[in-house]
Amino acid sequence: MPPEIISSILHRLHHVEVMLCADKVCRSWRRATRHEPELWHRIHMHDHADLRGRGLVDLHKMAADAVLRSEGQCEEFRGEGSCVHDNVLHFISDQAPLLKRLILNSCREISHEGFVEAIKRFPLLEELELTACLMVCSNEALETVAVACRRLKHLRLGHLSSSCLYYEGEPDDRDATAIATLHGLRSLQLVHNELSNHGLEAILDSCPRLESLEICRCRNIFMNNALQAKCARISMLRLVRSSLSPRFRLNLAAPPPSTRHRCTLSNGWLI
Amino acid sequence: MAAPESGDGNNGAARMVTLISSDNTRFEVEAAAASLSQTLQLTILDGGGGGGDGIPLPNVDSATLSKVLEYCIKHAPAAANGGAPNATAVDRAELERFDNEFVNIDQSVLYSLIMAAHNLEIEGLQSLVAKKVADMIKGKSPMEIRRTLGFPDPTPEEQAEMNAHMLEYGWAYE
Numbered sequence: 521m522p523p524e525i526i527s528s529i530l531h532r533l534h535h536v537e538v539m540l541c542a543d544k545v546c547r548s549w550r551r552a553t554r555h556e557p558e559l560w561h562r563i564h565m566h567d568h569a570d571l572r573g574r575g576l577v578d579l580h581k582m583a584a585d586a587v588l589r590s591e592g593q594c595e596e597f598r599g600e601g602s603c604v605h606d607n608v609l610h611f612i613s614d615q616a617p618l619l620k621r622l623i624l625n626s627c628r629e630i631s632h633e634g635f636v637e638a639i640k641r642f643p644l645l646e647e648l649e650l651t652a653c654l655m656v657c658s659n660e661a662l663e664t665v666a667v668a669c670r671r672l673k674h675l676r677l678g679h680l681s682s683s684c685l686y687y688e689g690e691p692d693d694r695d696a697t698a699i700a701t702l703h704g705l706r707s708l709q710l711v712h713n714e715l716s717n718h719g720l721e722a723i724l725d726s727c728p729r730l731e732s733l734e735i736c737r738c739r740n741i742f743m744n745n746a747l748q749a750k751c752a753r754i755s756m757l758r759l760v761r762s763s764l765s766p767r768f769r770l771n772l773a774a775p776p777p778s779t780r781h782r783c784t785l786s787n788g789w790l791i
Numbered sequence: 792m793a794a795p796e797s798g799d800g801n802n803g804a805a806r807m808v809t810l811i812s813s814d815n816t817r818f819e820v821e822a823a824a825a826s827l828s829q830t831l832q833l834t835i836l837d838g839g840g841g842g843g844d845g846i847p848l849p850n851v852d853s854a855t856l857s858k859v860l861e862y863c864i865k866h867a868p869a870a871a872n873g874g875a876p877n878a879t880a881v882d883r884a885e886l887e888r889f890d891n892e893f894v895n896i897d898q899s900v901l902y903s904l905i906m907a908a909h910n911l912e913i914e915g916l917q918s919l920v921a922k923k924v925a926d927m928i929k930g931k932s933p934m935e936i937r938r939t940l941g942f943p944d945p946t947p948e949e950q951a952e953m954n955a956h957m958l959e960y961g962w963a964y965e
Contacts, residue, residue: 521940522909528917532925539962544933544953546942581962 526552560590566600579603584611596621606634613641621647632657636664645669651678662698678711691740693719700726707732716740724750732756808840816853824867829912855903894923
């Protein structure tokens with residue numbers, strides 16, 4: 521089979537599958553998986569629990585090997601679950617200097633220190649997602665991001681809902697304060713964040729290029745006239761209400777009609 | 792540039808070209824359909840393939856060529872519209888349905904089709920068969936992939952070499 525065809529097939533398989541199976545098909549397939557950096561420009565590693573259960577694969581080393589195969593050309597790394605820990609992240613920061621997109625979802629083995637050290641070495645980063653990485657203290661991490669990643673345009677920050685269920689404290693604008701220092705942001709998505717209207721207003725004031733804003737289940741956000749006025753310039757605005765917030769429920773009775781045309785209906789609540 | 796002999800565009804009739812398979816079967820087809828092949832396109836633009844000449848394709852047998860041309864004839868109108876930006880959803884759905892059925896074929900035919908699409912450089916067909924193969928091998932073990940694609944079982948030496956490489960990577964404990 522000609523190398524171009526093998527490559528075309530491999531491009532349509534998942535990275536984990538390429539490494540586990542295609543690699544072992546025959547010599548020419550192996551050559552194609554190892555010596556084609558293009559195949560590894562965008563790496564997506566997720567937890568193959570069934571494989572780990574069989575004790576056949578070290579997902580950490582596998583993720584590192586995938587990055588190595590990109591020969592320094594990796595632009596996107598998406599890691600989910602336990603396939604990424606501090607050493608892997610450190611390795612990526614070492615081997616992927618051109619990284620533009622870093623997506624970490626439920627990577628509970630990444631420590632705060634590990635994340636902060638690694639993120640300093642992604643000067644070209646344009647997109648960052650940090651979802652349910654419990655050990656990373658988001659507001660402090662974002663302060664480092666603001667200094668190290670001057671090109672950041674897209675941020676998604678997601679916390680677990682459990683904190684909302686059990687925590688009944690005051691609004692917390694520390695994440696918002698850090699986000700407000702990311703002046704080049706074009707899009708922002710916050711999930712289960714404790715920020716207040718004040719925090720969101722600070723972000724809107726400090727990020728003049730923000731054009732897409734998604735606020736999901738942030739129970740301390742209360743859409744009033746002041747916030748509405750500040751959101752007027754946002755072309756893609758989406759708010760998903762928190763089922764836990766009594767204030768949201770109260771607000772449901774009188775949705776401001778003037779902004780309806782710009783907003784996405786989500787979970788029955790229209791701002 | 793030589794003038795094509797048979798039915799040129801002046802009177803609205805489509806220009807035809809003749810393709811000759813490796814087993815000497817002649818296929819007459821619209822130039823627009825054959826031109827989906829990058830390999831044939833230049834020859835056809837230069838006026839080749841018309842009249843009694845025909846373009847010989849020594850690497851493609853008649854069974855495969857007839858299958859390839861079935862694809863080209865179906866896709867030619869959309870390709871003529873420059874990827875069919877104004878195609879309706881119905882047209883696109885119809886092409887998609889055709890594509891799905893088209894690759895629903897025996898593994899040996901698929902393999903010949905892969906090689907023909909490659910040799911004739913028909914971009915859309917190359918993607919279509921690559922996608923089909925990828926779908927066929929998803930979730931399969933290396934040995935199953937070999938069998939799916941009709942590769943012979945590895946020799947003991949080849950197997951030992953593969954195992955050694957996997958250990959070298961350090962992440963496979965097998």
